[in-house]
Amino acid sequence: SLISVSFPHMSHEGGGGGEMALRPGPPQAAAPLEDEDVLGEILVRLPPLPSSLVRSAAVSRHWGRLAADRAFLRRFRTHHRRPPVLGVFEERDGELVFTPLLDAPDRIPRERFSMRFWHVLGSWTLLGYRHGRVLMVNLDLALLLVFAPIAGGRRGLRGVVIPPDFVDGEYAVANGAVLCAAGDEQGHVHGDCHSGPFKVVLVATRVGHPVLARVYSSDTGEWGDLVVMAEPCVVSSFPSTLVGNALYWWLKKCQHEDDGILKFDLDSQTLSVIKRPIFNHIPSCSIRIIRGEHGGVGLAVCWYPRFQIWERMVNSHGTAIWVLRKTARMHSMLQYAMLTIVGYSEDGDALLLTVSFGGGVAAYSFMLQLESMEWTNLNQSFLEYSYHPFAYFYTAGNKNSSYVH
Incomplete structure (x- = not known):
């Protein structure tokens, strides 16, 4: 019932005096939704969506x-482990553009995470997104920009x-990746790493020469030692994939072959090439390096009449x-269509795909x-192959600093 009443227990003590002593009754139990343990069990099971x-x-204030x-929010992330895909990033005409994917009330305004670069000299290229941060490069300025959109504005x-040695006119930056320094140690759950x-990790190449790599640490503010792999390779512009403690990039060519994947081991600080299956007559835009369900590096292959996952x-x-x-x-119906993998989210475990039929038919x-x-x-079409899905545990609120701590 909504109201409970308890009466004190009364008993006679002593002999025949007729006096009555009052004893306190048992403590009144808290209503279920006022019990913090019970309420926590309920709230932790809410969908991990912004609203x-x-x-x-x-x-109520208690619920708020x-x-x-902070302890509850850590438990919330650990319970769900997989953050939702909130939208995608792309570089368009000198602007970092965010396109939201969720419906109201979870839809995040485009301008919340977009950013313009038109006032800065040179051309910016989007290399990737991971763990709450976007990585962009400007080779004219020999500068990288790491942007945490959740932090808001210049703070991010x-x-x-x-x-x-990566911009000396001989070597050039071929690709790169940003990632949380915590890795997967001690049960760390990615999805709130922006602070x-x-x-x-940067990879540089030169035709017919060894591949170079270096690692920058925000803790020290310095680049690590040069990592060299003697085998010449041509690294594609596809974003990297993080599997365990290694980064993987799709190779266009390696030693006159076109069936390789470049691996950078973050623990041993080494570069190597691994062979991949041969997929005859399947374009690279229909294949994407993914995180396998058993923890190994995998491949998603999308080509009619089958969708396959290799590990x-x-x-x-x-x-x-x-x-x-x-x-x-x-x-x-897809036998007449071109199916393109235009993005992949490791933490969201999801592919972004576009189906196009040609002949003026809308994709x-x-x-x-x-x-x-x-x-x-989705309520829009993505026509290129370089979109970067944004998966994060995000709480809607103040437009300047609305995030889960």
């Missing part, structure tokens, strides 16, 4: 205090000067081999969750 905790915090508690900007330390595993003889993990048949895009193989139609 969820904001709406629950509006119920719990929804803002960090400039990093490119090492001279912590980070690393940047690199070590067999009983200790040899690394590629294993076909999952196959799904496509709808017959459409959708998000595919790899674990469940469920897809969601």
Whole structure:
């Protein structure tokens, strides 16, 4: 019931005096939704969407205090582990453009995370997004820009000067990646890393010469030692994929072959090339390096009539081999379409795909969750292959600093 009444227990003490002593009754139990443990079990199961905790915090001050508690928020992220894909980033006409993907009330305004570079000399190229940060490069200025959109405005900007040997006229930056410095140690859950330390990995190439790499640490503000791989390679412009403690890039060519993937091991600080399966007559825009469901590096291959997921595993003889993990048949209507993988989110475990039919027929895009193989139609089309999905635990609120601590 909404109201409970308890009466004190009365008893006679002593002999025959008729006096009555009052004893306090048992403590009254808290209403279930006022019990912090019970309430926490309920709130932690809310969907990890921008409006969820904001709406629950509006119920009462008690709910609001719990929804803002740092320990609870860490538990919330750990419970869900996989942040939602809020939108995608792209570089367009000198501007970093954010395109929201969620519907109201979780839809984030485009201008909240977009940023213009027109006032800065030179041309900016978007290299990637990961763990709450965007990485851009300006070769004319020999400068990297690390941008944490959640922090808002200039507070989220960090400039990093490119090492001279990467822009000396002989070598040029081929690709790069930004990542949280915490890695996956001690149960750290990515999705709220924008205020912590980070690393940047740059890869530089020169035709017919060894591949170079360096790692920058925001903790020290310095670049590490030069890493060299003797085997000449041509690195593609596709974004990197982080699997475990290694970064992977798609190679256009390596020693006159075109079936390689460049691997940078963050622990051993080494570069190497691994072979990938040969997919005859399938363009690279229909293949993407992904994080396999068993923890290894994987490949998503999208070509009619099948969608396939491959993963690199070590067999009983200790040899690394590629294993076909999952196959799904496509709808017959797609035999006349071009299916392009235009983006991939490691933390969101999702592919962004675009279907185009040509002949003036409008293209459409959708998000595919790899674990469940469920897809969601999007209300816009993405026509290139260099979009960077933005997956994060984000709480809607103040427009300048609205984030989960």
